Amino acid sequence: MGKAEKTRSYIIEKTAPIFNVKGYAGTSMNDITEATGLTKGSIYGNFKNKDEVALEVFEHNKKKMQDLFTLEINKKKTYKDKLLTFPELYEQFFTRHFILGGCPIMNTAIEADDTHPQLKEAAKKGFLTWKDSLAHIIQSGIDNKEFKPETNPEESALLMLSIIEGTVMIAKLTGKINYLNTLMLSLRKIINEF
DSSP, X not given: OOHHHHHHHHHHHHHHHHHHHHHHHHOXXXXXXXXXXXXXXXXXXHOSSHHHHHHHHHHHHHHHHHHHHHHHHTTOSSHHHHHHHHHHHHTTTTTSOOSXXXXXXXXXXXXXXXXXXXXXXXXXXXXXXXXXHHHHHHHHHHHTXXXXXTOOHHHHHHHHHHHHHHHHHHHHHHOOHHHHHHXXXXXXXXXXXX
């Protein structure tokens, strides 16, 4: 990796938590320079503008979250257990260190919905990729006769994601771990019914 690539990576790494907590609009150039110890000129020497930093940071945060789940999913033998990884990990939302600020897809989707078309598109792609990966696991479970043949992979994946993202929003909003546990128990039941 060359010096410019190392500097870009450094900026992304240092500002990723700030963007995920404060959002695009709430993260200022001062936040970026404080987090990195670099000047504005240095930031702009490596990125065209704040938009480019935000898009790179979103991809970084999304990959970090995906890597966490992929690592745990790959430890499981059955497709059902692979899906149960989601409630297992989310039940630890307040105790395990997820990405600071929570789910970057949900955070970005909510903030960028009407304000930032590029970030909205990036969040949409991230969501659809997640949906497709869940649908693939479900379809593999059907093919392997772990799930009922009438289970619709795409509908089931969308239901899972609705529960997961709704749970994250409710848990963050209220700080109530019992809400989180109740909703993750419901998700477990749904997976067990596939």
